[in-house]
Amino acid sequence: MPTKPLIDQTEWQALKDHRSAMDSVHMRDLFDQDPDRFQRYFVEAAGLSLDYSKNRITQETLGHLMALARARHLPEQIEALFKGEHVNNTEDRPALHTALRNLGDGPVEVDGTDIMPEVRQTLKRMEEFVWRVRSTQWRGFSNKPFTDVVSIGIGGSFLGPKLVSAALKPYWHGQLNCHYVANIDGSHITEVLRHINPETTLFLIQSKSFRTQETLENTRIAREWFLHNGGSEDRIAKHFVAVTANEAEAIDFGITRDNIFPMWDWVGGRYSLWSAIGLPTALTIGMENFRGLLAGAHAMDRHFREAPLEENMPVIMALLGIWYGNFWDADAHAVLPYDHYLRGLPAHLMQLDMESNGKCVRRGGEPVHWETGPIIWGGAGANGQHAYHQLLHQGTRLSPADFIMPLHTHNPVGQHHAILFANCLSQAQALMRGKTRDEAHQELLDKGHSEDEATRLAPHKAIPGNKPSNTLLFDRATPHTIGALIALYEHKTFTQGAIWDVDSFDQWGVELGKQLGQTILGRLNADTDDITTDSSTDGLIKLFRKTHDVD
Numbered sequence: 001m002p003t004k005p006l007i008d009q010t011e012w013q014a015l016k017d018h019r020s021a022m023d024s025v026h027m028r029d030l031f032d033q034d035p036d037r038f039q040r041y042f043v044e045a046a047g048l049s050l051d052y053s054k055n056r057i058t059q060e061t062l063g064h065l066m067a068l069a070r071a072r073h074l075p076e077q078i079e080a081l082f083k084g085e086h087v088n089n090t091e092d093r094p095a096l097h098t099a100l101r102n103l104g105d106g107p108v109e110v111d112g113t114d115i116m117p118e119v120r121q122t123l124k125r126m127e128e129f130v131w132r133v134r135s136t137q138w139r140g141f142s143n144k145p146f147t148d149v150v151s152i153g154i155g156g157s158f159l160g161p162k163l164v165s166a167a168l169k170p171y172w173h174g175q176l177n178c179h180y181v182a183n184i185d186g187s188h189i190t191e192v193l194r195h196i197n198p199e200t201t202l203f204l205i206q207s208k209s210f211r212t213q214e215t216l217e218n219t220r221i222a223r224e225w226f227l228h229n230g231g232s233e234d235r236i237a238k239h240f241v242a243v244t245a246n247e248a249e250a251i252d253f254g255i256t257r258d259n260i261f262p263m264w265d266w267v268g269g270r271y272s273l274w275s276a277i278g279l280p281t282a283l284t285i286g287m288e289n290f291r292g293l294l295a296g297a298h299a300m301d302r303h304f305r306e307a308p309l310e311e312n313m314p315v316i317m318a319l320l321g322i323w324y325g326n327f328w329d330a331d332a333h334a335v336l337p338y339d340h341y342l343r344g345l346p347a348h349l350m351q352l353d354m355e356s357n358g359k360c361v362r363r364g365g366e367p368v369h370w371e372t373g374p375i376i377w378g379g380a381g382a383n384g385q386h387a388y389h390q391l392l393h394q395g396t397r398l399s400p401a402d403f404i405m406p407l408h409t410h411n412p413v414g415q416h417h418a419i420l421f422a423n424c425l426s427q428a429q430a431l432m433r434g435k436t437r438d439e440a441h442q443e444l445l446d447k448g449h450s451e452d453e454a455t456r457l458a459p460h461k462a463i464p465g466n467k468p469s470n471t472l473l474f475d476r477a478t479p480h481t482i483g484a485l486i487a488l489y490e491h492k493t494f495t496q497g498a499i500w501d502v503d504s505f506d507q508w509g510v511e512l513g514k515q516l517g518q519t520i521l522g523r524l525n526a527d528t529d530d531i532t533t534d535s536s537t538d539g540l541i542k543l544f545r546k547t548h549d550v551d
């Protein structure tokens with residue numbers, strides 16, 4: 001495993017030198033010189049196709065990047081991940097989300113114990129539960145079938161299931177609506193409760209730790225609402241189910257033991273949609289489709305573990321990210337799904353990538369002296385074209401982008417899909433080619449502008465181009481392809497963390513805010529100034545207290 005600081009690797013220096021040589025190379029010329037560029041930089045895996053030809057790369061670039069990956073022992077690190085080694089070293093545990101979708105018969109061991117029997121048994125329990133709810137065997141207290149599922153959870157206990165549920169909307173069971181409540185903003189839960197009926201609503205409390213303030217407070221409100229609207233303590237068991245690794249606290253909270261699905265400490269929150277945390281998804285799309293999702297992810301797992309680095313989709317995407325982030329000063333990476341149902345993908349990847357690799361110390365505790373995870377951002381195309389794509393085309397900051405699109409839509413309406421596809425391709429093409437000042441000048445003259453006008457406007461209309469992007473395609477958004485797509489990004493994130501030598505599976509940075517929040521909450525509610533913080537926080541606390549008559 002890497003011990004040397006990354007920047008001391010000779011492969012790093014070689015990449016720096018190569019970067020300087022690439023400074024004057026424009027992708028436009030690379031395409032003009034090589035008619036086979038598309039085939040040369042194209043890879044398929046698990047039902048996904050990646051065109052990465054629109055990147056500032058040559059065969060030499062890839063050679064250097066692959067050499068860096070090998071120097072960082074990437075193949076060995078991939079094996080360590082799948083074998084259940086303690087890759088999450090600050091929490092001293094494995095990160096075995098891959099076991100949750102391991103559809104093979106083989107064992108997966110955590111410290112000598114095969115975890116697969118428990119994984120399979122939980123899947124079976126989920127199967128039975130989903131079947132009972134969907135077939136209306138399990139009903140609400142007044143014997144009416146459920147119409148609504150409310151999932152209460154935040155972070156990984158929210159974003160992943162929400163993304164998958166939305167991505168697979170065409171597979172939803174007609175009678176069951178799914179709502180997600182995450183935020184500790186009373187408006188969120190109020191809005192959801194306003195539209196549902198307690199007699200026909202099933203609450204899923206999703207929290208690995210069962211200690212997350214937002215989730216517990218929202219659950220309290222849901223419980224009170226249920227009790228005040230026809231429910232009673234002995235009816236709670238019919239309406240409240242939990243998924244957690246902390247059974248004891250869930251029971252203390254009032255959830256019946258039989259209604260608790262397990263989680264394990266070897267599953268990270270942002271990698272948990274494949275576990276029982278996926279129950280809201282499974283309830284809406286059915287267990288067969290949920291298994292399809294797992295199968296897609298498993299296919300990507302096998303590819304990641306088995307394919308040579310040069311043909312390995314997550315590895316290629318990860319190395320391209322390193323190329324731009326560490327050698328071209330790109331601070332950001334855009335995720336642009338051209339699919340309405342996938343509009344939640346950027347939000348999920350923000351957590352996945354930024355919570356995993358937003359780190360400034362190495363696994364051994366030394367500071368990193370190189371950039372780590374980028375800012376992930378994005379949104380659905382083509383909407384973004386009329387909003388933030390301007391910055392991608394002409395801004396001074398570099399943000400490589402992933403264009404993601406199915407070849408077929410679930411909703412063939414008029415010419416929509418072809419138009420959407422054309423938009424997707426044209427954006428990537430425009431980013432790559434750009435428009436020279438001469439071209440812009442000529443275009444203006446052709447449109448009848450005077451020479452003076454053309455000279456004045458051409459600099460504004462010129463577009464530099466040479467802006468990198470990947471295009472990821474798949475036939476249709478099915479459980480299988482969505483599973484593969486999410487697993488692809490998980491492995492991309494892992495690969496980058498492995499090369500940067502950071503622990504991609506902890507998240508200590510989020511703890512300080514939580515700790516301080518408790519102190520501040522105490523001061524907001526009570527006229528006590530015994531703990532002072534800083535003049536800004538103190539001043540803001542006083543403002544709140546004044547407007548709430550606390551003083």
Ligand SMILES: O=P(O)(O)OC[C@H]1O[C@](O)(CO)[C@@H](O)[C@@H]1O
Pocket residue numbers: 154155156157206207208209210211212215269270355507510
């Ligand atoms: O599932 P839990 O334990 O409620 O945690 C929710 C989220 O909170 C975090 O710990 C960050 O605060 C995430 O990593 C996690 O996904």
